[in-house]
Amino acid sequence: MENYIVSARKYRPLNFESVVGQKALTQTLQNAIRQNHLAHAYLFCGPRGVGKTTCARIFAKTINCLNPSSGHDACNECESCRAFNEGRSFNIHELDAASNNSVEDIRSLIDQVRIPPQIGKYSVYIIDEVHMLSTGAFNALLKTLEEPPSYAIFILATTEKHKVLPTILSRCQVYDFARITIADTIAHLQHVAQQEGVNASEEALNVVAQKADGGMRDALSIFDQLVSFCGNTITYERTIEVLNVLDSDYYFRMVDFALAHDVTGAMLLLNEVLQKGFDAGNFTTGLAQHLRDVLVAKDPQTITLLETADTIRRHYAAQAQHCSPQWLFAALDILNTCDINYRTAKNKRLTVELALIRMTQLGVQAAAPTTAAPIQNTQNTQKTQNTHNTPNTPNIQSAQSAPNPPSVPKMPTTPPLPKAPSLSAIPKIPNLNGVGTSPVAAPAVPTPQPTAPAAAPQNNPFTIDRFNDAWAGLKTYFGKEDSRLRNVVSFYQPVLHNQQSATLELPNQWELEEVKKALPRIHAYLHQQLKNDQLTLTLKVAQYTHEQKAFTAEERYKVMLEENATLNTLKEQFALQID
Numbered sequence: 022m023e024n025y026i027v028s029a030r031k032y033r034p035l036n037f038e039s040v041v042g043q044k045a046l047t048q049t050l051q052n053a054i055r056q057n058h059l060a061h062a063y064l065f066c067g068p069r070g071v072g073k074t075t076c077a078r079i080f081a082k083t084i085n086c087l088n089p090s091s092g093h094d095a096c097n098e099c100e101s102c103r104a105f106n107e108g109r110s111f112n113i114h115e116l117d118a119a120s121n122n123s124v125e126d127i128r129s130l131i132d133q134v135r136i137p138p139q140i141g142k143y144s145v146y147i148i149d150e151v152h153m154l155s156t157g158a159f160n161a162l163l164k165t166l167e168e169p170p171s172y173a174i175f176i177l178a179t180t181e182k183h184k185v186l187p188t189i190l191s192r193c194q195v196y197d198f199a200r201i202t203i204a205d206t207i208a209h210l211q212h213v214a215q216q217e218g219v220n221a222s223e224e225a226l227n228v229v230a231q232k233a234d235g236g237m238r239d240a241l242s243i244f245d246q247l248v249s250f251c252g253n254t255i256t257y258e259r260t261i262e263v264l265n266v267l268d269s270d271y272y273f274r275m276v277d278f279a280l281a282h283d284v285t286g287a288m289l290l291l292n293e294v295l296q297k298g299f300d301a302g303n304f305t306t307g308l309a310q311h312l313r314d315v316l317v318a319k320d321p322q323t324i325t326l327l328e329t330a331d332t333i334r335r336h337y338a339a340q341a342q343h344c345s346p347q348w349l350f351a352a353l354d355i356l357n358t359c360d361i362n363y364r365t366a367k368n369k370r371l372t373v374e375l376a377l378i379r380m381t382q383l384g385v386q387a388a389a390p391t392t393a394a395p396i397q398n399t400q401n402t403q404k405t406q407n408t409h410n411t412p413n414t415p416n417i418q419s420a421q422s423a424p425n426p427p428s429v430p431k432m433p434t435t436p437p438l439p440k441a442p443s444l445s446a447i448p449k450i451p452n453l454n455g456v457g458t459s460p461v462a463a464p465a466v467p468t469p470q471p472t473a474p475a476a477a478p479q480n481n482p483f484t485i486d487r488f489n490d491a492w493a494g495l496k497t498y499f500g501k502e503d504s505r506l507r508n509v510v511s512f513y514q515p516v517l518h519n520q521q522s523a524t525l526e527l528p529n530q531w532e533l534e535e536v537k538k539a540l541p542r543i544h545a546y547l548h549q550q551l552k553n554d555q556l557t558l559t560l561k562v563a564q565y566t567h568e569q570k571a572f573t574a575e576e577r578y579k580v581m582l583e584e585n586a587t588l589n590t591l592k593e594q595f596a597l598q599i600d
Contacts, residue, residue, distance in 0.1 A: 028241040042201035062175040066182040067198025070236030077176040081113045085141030101141045112138045119153045127161040151177040152184035200235025203328035221255035227330040272311035279380040301373040309356040481552040491550035526563040
């Protein structure tokens with residue numbers, strides 16, 4: 022029985038052409054070999070599993086090949102290539118800096134650099150995870166890395182470039198490896214599946230590529246795991262079962278429920294997701310990502326930004342036709358707010374449910390005010406039709422709606438009728454020389470005058486306690502949507518100067534701008550509560566002064582003495598010492 026070799030090792034690239042997703046870097050290295058422009062030190066950096074160590078080995082093997090091909094690739098037939106393939110080459114040295122990170126390890130490496138190669142032109146030293154070297158080891162490597170022998174080439178590989186000393190970076194040619202795209206990962210997995218005789222669906226490989234997050238080694242490891250579970254047929258359903266990934270169909274169904282304003286369906290779907298063991302916060306994040314993809318799929322120019330399979334991309338495009346951009350913007354804002362509040366919420370499930378309810382009610386809230394008015398109009402038109410039409414059917418309808426007419430006499434339309442003649446009971450005026458037209462118009466002027474005293478400015482005096490009570494009442498005046506203003510009322514208290522002015526100091530300019538927007542509402546509330554329209558609230562940013570603190574015992578005693586002079590008498594009577 023042959024020893025099993027994992028796909029990440031079995032299908033490891035052997036030349037630059039077989040490297041996946043790094044076309045620009047491999048082309049640059051090939052051109053450098055072709056033009057004989059080889060640097061003495063390289064730094065390969067990027068995420069895990071994107072081909073850094075693989076490219077370093079291919080590069081070292083190619084520059085030592087005795088009979089390179091026309092494309093300047095290794096021939097795999099000369100002694101140098103065969104020694105490298107069999108793992109017995111003395112020209113290519115690999116060092117794991119994670120376990121050999123001391124100064125002594127680097128010094129032994131420097132001693133080894135002095136030995137010229139036996140076969141080939143160069144001695145290549147590949148130091149993996151170079152960021153794990155200690156500061157002393159980095160310093161020990163500096164001189165040799167800057168001026169190595171002509172036959173020595175260093176290739177440093179790391180996943181965390183920011184941890185490498187700048188002095189090391191300045192001595193190397195830096196190559197930044199990119200994450201492998203989902204499309205390239207799917208294509209390579211399809212090639213591996215074909216070589217292994219495995220029938221894998223494109224949707225299943227898309228889940229594998231997304232789970233790998235740009236790393237080919239991770240993708241091949243997941244692929245081997247699926248083969249062990251599914252055999253020679255890998256389906257989408259079995260893939261999400263093994264990887265414990267939430268089916269994207271849940272997101273599509275949730276959006277359909279939200280568009281249909283189906284709160285019940287949305288709640289039941291969320292409960293189904295939670296019963297499968299998925300976290301509500303992760304579901305919210307995934308739904309927000311789904312809505313982002315739907316928004317991208319609305320435009321044919323941006324649909325290419327979706328890194329997914331073609332079948333799933335078409336599904337996104339189909340759902341995008343039913344979603345307006347305004348609805349998507351509002352839904353994304355709701356989910357983003359839910360994600361922010363989820364970390365601090367005590368009832369996390371309720372937080373997610375409220376967000377889903379708001380999503381399902383987006384269209385209903387906009388349509389409610391517009392549908393109420395037509396109903397009233399139709400009722401009015403039916404009443405007018407019933408009064409003018411005489412057939413039996415309208416009479417039957419009016420009889421069926423009999424419970425409604427009793428409410429009509431209660432309306433204030435009938436009481437003004439007897440008052441109208443009383444107000445116009447000034448027909449005595451026409452007896453004055455027949456000047457009846459002008460006096461009749463005159464009563465129309467005094468009628469709005471009774472409302473004038475209500476609009477007159479008020480200037481009632483008030484106490485500071487009433488002012489503080491009115492300010493505290495703003496907490497209930499501002500609703501939940503004005504939580505920031507409620508916090509301002511809770512934490513900051515204005516200073517009342519007189520009956521006409523007060524000052525509120527805020528900690529920063531941002532808070533001042535927020536309160537400034539609501540200042541008209543604050544003024545209106547305070548004027549109503551205090552019966553004083555002359556009061557004006559002035560906003561300003563507080564100026565904080567840092568006082569010098571007392572640190573020594575003598576200084577602390579002086580500060581205490583300023584507050585209480587009797588301490589000196591107590592000190593003298595009991596012969597106390599300052600400690």
